[in-house]
Amino acid sequence: MRNVKKARVIYNPTSGREAMKKALPDVLIRLEEAGFETSAHATTGEGCAKGAAALACEREFDIIIAAGGDGTVNEVVDGMATQEYRPKLGIIPMGTTNDFARAIQVPRDVEQAMDIILAGHSKKLDIGKVNGHHFMNIAGGGKITELTYEVPSKLKTALGQLAYYLKGVEMLPSIRPTHARIEYDGEVFEGDLMLFLVANTNSIGGFEKLAPHAEINDGYFDLLILKSTNIAEFIMIANKALKGNHIHDDHIIYTHAKKVSVQTEESVQLNLDGEYGGKLPGTFENLYQHIEFFMPEE
Ligand SMILES: Nc1ncnc2c1ncn2[C@@H]1O[C@H](COP(=O)(O)OP(=O)(O)OP(=O)(O)O)[C@@H](O)[C@H]1O
16 A cells, blocks of 8 residues: 655644634645645644654654744644654644744745645754754743743733834833853853843844844854843843844853853842743753754755
């Protein structure tokens, strides 16, 4: 009997104003027409996409398609990362934030995203791991990064990314530095910092130039440490960051690293791809070319 290839679509029915509910039949038809035996899994809440992705690996699907926002892609990657067999992964960006899709040049258009998957060009990309969780874009900590998930998700949906910034500005006066020790590939920073970021891509919620040298398949993170500043300096550096000019500032350490260990005296939350990711301490490891993604040919 002919060996038919199998595709599993894992989608968040609530993301992007429920857009996938309407798009799903066409997605399934296109996959079937391309020769895939296709099935779909609608997520029901937190952790669901992770479990579905792990199962699709165990059942040896040929491809997985994650349809949703960064949260859904993160869960799918997290579910796949610990599996021995990992199918190729396609993305249909549907969320409020689709930073990772943007990083790999997958447009927020179902037809075009499907064109990319069915064209079949794929690339093995790095992902990050910390304390047993995985991330594709960015991990970070420090009082400022704790802002992002204090924005209620309803507000996030209604106002999109603007909500992050409004909340950020409102919170600025309460941002304090944190004492930390960071070891990165044999070097050490010890001192007060406002935030640290461990970036895998340069696509970070509107700040496209925050980690301007980040390459997604080189086995390295971009590590960015913002040392202690006052509010005026902080705003000045944030403005520079919009253009990528912050990396030469005296308050910034910006370098490459494969492995980064962070310890803090006080309790600091971790942010993984924009969501709460547990607490420090943590050791960030770059998993070199760990997952193969469908993406446009360069
Ligand atoms: N059926 C569901 N109902 C409610 N929440 C869900 C459902 N399925 C998944 N989720 C939650 O949605 C999160 C991912 O959202 P995703 O990133 O795909 O979309 P989004 O539009 O960016 O979401 P948000 O507006 O919350 O940022 C998952 O981590 C999960 O907790």
